[in-house]
Amino acid sequence: MPKGIFNVPIAENEPVLSYAPDTTERAELKKALGTLMNVELDIPMYIGGKEVRTDNKISIHPPHKHSHCLGYYHQGDETHVHMAIDAALKAKDAWTKLSWEHRAAIFLKAADLVAGPYRAKINAATMLGQSKNAYQAEIDAACEYADFLRFNVQYMTDIYAEQPESAPGMWNRVEYRPLEGFVFALTPFNFTSIAGNLPMAPALMGNTVVWKPSKTAVYSAQVLMEIFIKAGVPDGVINLVYASGPVVAQEVLSHPDFAGIHFTGSTKVFQNIWKTIGENIHNYKSYPRIVGETGGKDFIIAHKSCDALAVATGIVRGGFEYQGQKCSAASRVYIPESRSEEIVAPMLAQMAEMKMGDPTDFGNFINAVIDEASFDKLAAAIDAAKVSSEARIIAGGNYDKSKGYFIEPTVILTTNPRYATMEEELFGPVVTMYVYEDNKFEETMDILDSTSMYALTGAIFSQDRYAAELATKRLSNAAGNFYINDKPTGAVVGQQPFGGGRGSGTNDKAGSASNLMRWVSPRTIKETFVPAHDFKYPFLDKE
Template identity: 65%
Template sequence: MHNAIFNIPRPVNEPVLAYAPGSREKAALEAALKEARSRQVEIPMYIGERTVHTDKKIRLSPPHDHAHVLGYASEGTAEHVQQAIDAALAARGAWAALPWSDRAAVFLKAADLLAGPYRWKMNAATMLGQSKNAFQAEIDSACELIDFLRFNAAFYQEIIQEQPVSSPGVWNKMEYRPLEGFVFALTPFNFTAIAGNLPASAALMGNVVVWKPSNTQIYAAHVIMEIFREAGLPDGVINLIYVDGPTAGDVIFKHPDFAGIHFTGSTGVFQNIWKTIGENIHLYRSYPRIVGETGGKDFVIAHKSADAKAVAVGLVRGAFEYQGQKCSAASRAYIPSNLWEEVKTYMLEDLATVKVGPTEDFSNFVNAVIDEKAFDKISGYITRAQAHTDAEIIAGGKFDKSKGYFIDPTVIVTADPLYETMQEEIFGPVLSIYVYDESKWEETLKLVDSTSPYALTGAVFARDRFAVHQATQLLENSAGNFYINDKPTGAVVGQQPFGGARASGTNDKAGSKLNLLRWVNARTIKETFVAPVDYRYPFLG
């Protein structure tokens, strides 16, 4: 039995490898890419102790080379969803009873496996399956997921060490139990780290999970599951299924043991899920935890005192890394009239050197968008802007899906601050810019706050400290992650807990213990050492 208080190894952020020419890591990653390209894989679902293959298959191809087949995943049915729930509930008792340090050890080992022998395989899977370049894959599928696994374990220890005070003759204790039932993890295509963290964070806290990734992320999700299993995760704790959303929802949201959802995806889907849970609230054993990070229409606003070059680099990186397919990507910018020509010159100079193409060519900064549906939606915005009198495309505007879903980084300048691309989430390599009168700083801050229903990320560029302070105050509710003189992307686990409010989600801050607190059910225990033996209080005398 345990008779000691164990301390989690102090986490530090995983170093990001550079993949410079001639480096060991570049050679290893190129070999992993070649290996993955050379064969087709059959990817099963993981339900309890079974790996489940079905006759109906999901074709997996690189977005930048959609004729190539990486493999096939077995598509499930409503029956498989029910089996996954049953397997999770069957595993719950033993997993919840396992000492917290043993559960943490599973995910700490998974972090080391990912940092070591699985790093190249995971990054290659993300590069091929989701069309991320080497650097974007490294900071996501390797470093961020490693950080989630390590920091979450440390946050868990912080949580359980938080105990109430006790008065004389009384010992007060707080225990943090898993939720009563199962958690549904619904994960997106754009971040492998999110796909791993959403089921893992809930499982770390003693919960059992049914995990449904986006179909366009299955290729890397399978590698995550391989790592978890090798790390010693017991069967049934996380059950990985590939079904369409309505099929999963119809079973899960009607189940009495549904205890919570951990979600990242679109605002519309999340709002529909919330509505469905509300309609079914009478069915559940307890009130489900609803945790979601949804969309963004993330802004950059520059003050007249800003450094024009810093603004231009922040926009190019913030808007076009990973093709703008980040919830945090810079999508709308407000540039003062005194800086606009200089900012524009720097941006156009940089964009003229940006290469677009497949991820296997490490010189490409921009790669393909995720699928044809996304391509058609994004290119539609560009086509409409090309024909609109209030919009001017000053960079990009080209797109081609003959081999891959390629869209050039596109910059739209509009005279209308409420033009559609200034308001609507595009989720692609399109940046819209409104040039404002440099004397109308405060009015423009109010415009930034009121233009979009989202409140995920935002950035202010300014040398003037009064301007920085004013922007920070007036945009208090406009962004859950706010950046000063930096692009509005790139939150680091343990440094910038991530999440936004308004239409951007529940702001439960992944990468902090705030998120983990959502996956426990606290119980207060009061023990009185010498119990009263007379009901009478002194005032009765």
């Protein structure tokens, strides 16, 4: 059959649509929202290409509207996890043997489906199931996921093209094999794009996958699975199961064919998974790949030379977009005393303009937090600040879960740079601010660097280039994604590969070739054209 070295389409970032009044995309999205709000979905698991249902049906409700039921998903147990593992292993051989360009074509088609006919549906599902406003859904579920799909295909071809030099008389080459066994994808609620990328990236590289989404993101995960099927992902390559985390972990992490985990979630869960893998290491056929992005206690530090309005806007956008439920969300801020009023005043003015409510009302910038557990944790932190001698609330501080899990965007001002909310990840719309003396900029950076166990994102605002360089160097290990004069959120695939170190994960940079390298096992092949016929080397000859 014909062969060739194929060039894939050059990846470009998907343009972000505005959803402004009277635009086509706004009308299409409102129609999709209306359709989904008027039907109760019956959501099965997908194992080996088959829809699997159980007697244990769990209802799904929008975080912003408890009274409404979006549908039901079928909760599985350990038998379904076994089925998914078996299906992944059964599909492995055919998928691995499929030519890479056909894998590429499947996921390029998925990208076009996401950006095209499924755009309104995936955005609407994300808005309803995860309480995101239209813009936050667009940059996540439509644009970022299309970017992951397209750029990963390009990175795959770059990896395959990376080949060694060959000396005269021989030919050296490297083939990039998928891992032996199956990969487990454990995905979060906060980004539909991440939920899609974690199973997709290993599958693109020839692996088969067992995928467990967050129970609070099943609604959009089902749409992603629909897209995978429509794009032509073969049966058993990606298997979607809904079961409790401990049940899935017990079955997956004890299986001898477990080859790796692609994870985004809490640090505690990731550490427990790592520990379990270590305890089971003698059971596995190979050393599993452990790839994880966990939490963050992301910072903004402003220098006395900063643009005060830019800092204020960076706090508001970086701290409160998607209710502060981004791994990268700004949650601790250090501002110089001499500029504090210039920063705080416009910050409060901007916050006063923000409206909170149902995301189907496009006038609402703030929506609900994901569930009651998150709501209760955030409310407790706010209540503690109200009675603390080291802190006071200067904005927000209200909350209400009577109709939905609404936490008002809140700013806590503390006199203690190691106050609880400067250290602990809350994952919500709560920002804690500390005012430092202007001449203690370097000392404050040292405090910042040592305060939190995390090192995901951070930002320096400075118009003084010496100060910007100093912060960039001084905080080199404090963040895997560092921003100069910008908020610490909004990493774009192909532009800012994302991930952090320390307690924030393995820093394998989602949206880059380095992440895809984790899902292959290279094999070096050396071919000698005219092999030696005698053991002796010239140095053995007599004078």
